[in-house]
Amino acid sequence: MTNQAQAFDLVAARQRCLRYRKRILDISQKVTALHAAPAFSCVEMTDVIYRGLMVRVEKGHSSPDAFLMSKGHGCMTQYVILEDIGILPKEELDRYCTPDGLLGAHPDRGNPGIEASTGSLGHGMGLAVGMAYAEKLKNTSGRIFALLSDGELQEGSSWEGAMMAANLNLGNLIVFVDLNDFGGMHRMSEYHKAFFPLQEKFESFGWECASVNGHDAHAMLTATEARQGGKPFVLLCHTVKGKGVSYMENVPIWHYRSPNKEEYAQALSELAEVIQ
Amino acid sequence: MRNTFAETFHEAAKSDPHLCVVVADISPAGAMDKFRQEFPDRFINTGVAEQIMIGMVAGMSMRGLKPFAYTIATFTLYRPFEFIRDDLCYQNLPVTVVGIGGGVTYSTLGSTHHAQEDVAIACAVPNLRVIAPCDPEEVEAATRWCINQQEGPVYLRLGKAGEPILSDADSDPFLYGKLRYLRRGRDICIIGYGPILKMGIELADILKTLSFSVSVISAHTLKPFDEEGIKPVLCQHKHIIVLEEMVPHGGLADVVRVAAWKSRATCRIDCFTLKDEFVHCYGKHEDILDAHGLSVRLMLQATGLT
Numbered sequence: 001m002t003n004q005a006q007a008f009d010l011v012a013a014r015q016r017c018l019r020y021r022k023r024i025l026d027i028s029q030k031v032t033a034l035h036a037a038p039a040f041s042c043v044e045m046t047d048v049i050y051r052g053l054m055v056r057v058e059k060g061h062s063s064p065d066a067f068l069m070s071k072g073h074g075c076m077t078q079y080v081i082l083e084d085i086g087i088l089p090k091e092e093l094d095r096y097c098t099p100d101g102l103l104g105a106h107p108d109r110g111n112p113g114i115e116a117s118t119g120s121l122g123h124g125m126g127l128a129v130g131m132a133y134a135e136k137l138k139n140t141s142g143r144i145f146a147l148l149s150d151g152e153l154q155e156g157s158s159w160e161g162a163m164m165a166a167n168l169n170l171g172n173l174i175v176f177v178d179l180n181d182f183g184g185m186h187r188m189s190e191y192h193k194a195f196f197p198l199q200e201k202f203e204s205f206g207w208e209c210a211s212v213n214g215h216d217a218h219a220m221l222t223a224t225e226a227r228q229g230g231k232p233f234v235l236l237c238h239t240v241k242g243k244g245v246s247y248m249e250n251v252p253i254w255h256y257r258s259p260n261k262e263e264y265a266q267a268l269s270e271l272a273e274v275i276q
Numbered sequence: 277m278r279n280t281f282a283e284t285f286h287e288a289a290k291s292d293p294h295l296c297v298v299v300a301d302i303s304p305a306g307a308m309d310k311f312r313q314e315f316p317d318r319f320i321n322t323g324v325a326e327q328i329m330i331g332m333v334a335g336m337s338m339r340g341l342k343p344f345a346y347t348i349a350t351f352t353l354y355r356p357f358e359f360i361r362d363d364l365c366y367q368n369l370p371v372t373v374v375g376i377g378g379g380v381t382y383s384t385l386g387s388t389h390h391a392q393e394d395v396a397i398a399c400a401v402p403n404l405r406v407i408a409p410c411d412p413e414e415v416e417a418a419t420r421w422c423i424n425q426q427e428g429p430v431y432l433r434l435g436k437a438g439e440p441i442l443s444d445a446d447s448d449p450f451l452y453g454k455l456r457y458l459r460r461g462r463d464i465c466i467i468g469y470g471p472i473l474k475m476g477i478e479l480a481d482i483l484k485t486l487s488f489s490v491s492v493i494s495a496h497t498l499k500p501f502d503e504e505g506i507k508p509v510l511c512q513h514k515h516i517i518v519l520e521e522m523v524p525h526g527g528l529a530d531v532v533r534v535a536a537w538k539s540r541a542t543c544r545i546d547c548f549t550l551k552d553e554f555v556h557c558y559g560k561h562e563d564i565l566d567a568h569g570l571s572v573r574l575m576l577q578a579t580g581l582t
Contacts, residue, residue, distance in 0.1 A: 066339075109367045115338065117366050120358060126331015127363060133332065134339035137296070137317055142339075157359070160328035168320075 008052040013217045016051075017043045018271055020080045021244050023093075025267050027076065028258040031097045034105060037242035037254035039076040041180040041214070042147060045237050046077045048220045049145045049176065050085065064142040066131060068116040070124020071149035071178060072106035073255075078113075079103060087113040122155025124148055125175070129161045132173040132232075143172045151183040154195065159205070165232040166206025173232040174224065178214060180241035184255050202234050214239035244271055277434045277471070278376055280412040282307035284419040285344065289315060295423065296336060298322060300329045300347040302376070308346075326356040333371045334363035342370070342423070348382070349375025349391035349433060353398060364429040365403040371429050372422040378408060378433035378470060379521035380550065380568075383561045387554040391433070396526025398431040399499045406498040407452070408433040410473040411442040414496055417450035425452075435471035442477050442494070453497045455505040461489035464581075465509055468519035469495045469528060472570065476519045479572050483581060501531050510541035517579065518547040521565070525552070546579050 020043050028034050046069075054065040069078045079096070082088040088103075088111075095101025102111050106119030116127050128146035135142035152158055165173055177198070181187050188195055202209040208227055212219040214237025227233045241255070242248030245267040248259075259267055286307040289295040296318040297311065304312050304319065312319040322329045326347065333343040345352060352375040353360065364371050375391060382389040398406045407422070407430060409415045415434060422430050447458045455467075464483060466476040473494055480490040491513060495502070510516065516536075518529045529547035536545060550568045557567050565571060569578070576582045 109338075117362065120362050122327075123331060123359065123363060126328045126359065127335040127338065129328065130332035130335020130337075130343075131339045132335070133320070134336045134341045137341065138339070157327035157331065160322070160325040161331060163325070164320075164322055164328050164332065 008048075008217065008221060010218055013044070013047055013051065016084065017047055020047070020077065020084070021271055022268065023080045023083075024076045025259065025264060025271075027093060027096050029261075029264055032258055033256050034076055034097070034258055035073040035256060036076070036258065037248045037251075038071065038073050038149070038178075038180070040243045040245065040248065041239040041241045042071070042074045042178045043077050043243070044215045044217050045147060045176050045178060045220065045239070046074070046081055048217050049147065050081050052217065052221045053174070053224060054145060064140055065145065066115050066142065067145040067147070068118065068124055068128060068131075069107055070118055070128070070146050071121065071152060072118035074147065074149070074178070075105070075107045078107065082113040121149065121152035122157040124152070125158045125161030125165075128173060128175065129165045129168070129170065132165070132170040133168050135172055136168070136170065143174060145174050145176070147176045147178060150177055150179045150181065150188060150198075153177065153198070154183075154192065162202065162205045162207065162232075169230065170232045171230045175232065175234045176220070177234060177236050178239055179236055180239045182241045182250065182252060182255070185252055198236055207231055208233045209236065211236040211238070213237070215243060246270055277409070277412055277415045277439050278437055279306045280415040281374065281419050281434060282311070284416045285423070286311040288420070288423045289318065292342065292423070294340065294342040296320065296341055296343040298329050298333050298336075298343055298345050300324060300326045300351060302347045326351050327359050330356040330359035330373070331363055333373075334359070334367065334369055337369040337371045338367070344372045344374055344422075346374040347376065348389060349378045349394055350389055353391065353394050353431065357397070360404070360429070361401055365401045368403045368428045370426045372432050373429065374432045374434060376434050377436050379435075379472065380555055380564045381436045381471070381561055383564045384558045386558070387556070390555055392521075392550050392555070393523050393526070394431070394433060395498055395522045395528075399526065403428045404499065405430040406433070407431070407496055408469040408498060409496050410468070410470055410494045411439055413441055413443055414450055414456075414494065418452075418496065421452045433470065439471045440474060442473055450496065453500050453502060455502045455509065456494045456496060458492040458494055459490065461491040463489045463513065464515045464517060465491040465493060465513040466517045466519060467493040467495055467509070467528070467532065469498065470521055472519055472521040472565065475565070475570065475572060476517075479517070479575055482572060482576065486581065488581070495528055498528065498531075503535065506532065506535045507539045510536050510539055510543055514543055516543050516545045517575070518545065518549075519570070520547070520549045521570070522549055523552050524549045548575055548578070
């Protein structure tokens, strides 16, 4: 494991992820919609990428690595992490989705820490392939990390990108897939059975692939660091949509809705429990 | 036109290691093949996969390269349209998207290969610059501009091959965003863009024999359009003839009419465009244009200038 991964404190990470969920819930009380459940499924994944895998950004310097949130509706997680590491100011999160602020319900390139404008699904793979190829052409050490939803792997464009990533031997491309099993409506494993299995699909497309629990930081770090390399790498992260708040877990309405006052209070009390 | 583009690009790429081309299953002929052989890492073929072609050029631009996407105009613009809109235009990346065979150039291949609405569609998207050169000389100048610019995305609409040079020693130089006089006259002004302007030159030659003094203007930059430059054109000519290988709405014809309204111009305006119909006939490029009312003979008849 790299120094950064070795230095990754699992206990501190759990506390951070709990705090991130609370912060998202706080912001949810100011707006009618903020995609809480899809943000909650990828909290640990995004934290591992920023804190455990990417080369740290020092003040005044840009990281050779880049992260793009391909599932743009997961951006609340990215925002609160960027706030925590000092890239997004607190005031901007307080002005979320208001005319005075910068931040909307999908990431917009040019805002602090935001590499790509996403929101329409199926775009992140192509962007990440182009970014990774550029780093390879320039012969840099830069790696491109992208976080995709499982739903956007239904887009043909994601597989056009997957083929090219393998053709171009993009060993500097690392994709995490948030396998929460839900699109906007139903369980994909029920209505879209042919979507699975995914690991074999990626491997047949020329990728290196591993499958882990997407709420287990240690498992994600270990699997990523143990990759052989030389090929694009995809980590299939099995997650729970709405993870951490019982009434949100695997309930489609929370793809979009914000909790009311009572629901908010219940969510906070539940989050006091340590997330497994 | 495509050869001139390739030669210009190849020449520039020798001294600019950031220039790359991403194509979608189009055979690289002439200078583009030389570029591929000399710089194999900078020539990428995604195969029949236009969404990743656009996604890749966006990503490459985001990390400091100067990529061009290149294939037949319909597959450049229509198939991956949302990727052009979101990846290139929303993010305002300096990427050139080259469409070969704009209009009905691929005259035997049917409407699947006709980009007859491309200018209207491209002009509708914020941030997207739209350039349609009329001859190889304009292609060279426009390509150089695209290579050197860092403003944002460009749709560069080209013809195919064998287009004649339409300018002469008296023609204005190419300036991005400016109307370009190929010829200057006083009575009638023929204004158009793209290879069909050859027909405009032929029409001008005939009108000259009928004792008219005729201007011919290449409106190569459709967006941003030269709003200031069009005003004196409308005031200084009695009769404007717009010639456009594109559907009747959303292109130069509309722009000229609106400009005339705004500047209270009193000139007569005749617009000749493709019809608002798909093409179900085949033949030479001229045959398809003729079927849509675009020929010197038909324009003379329609304007009553014979």
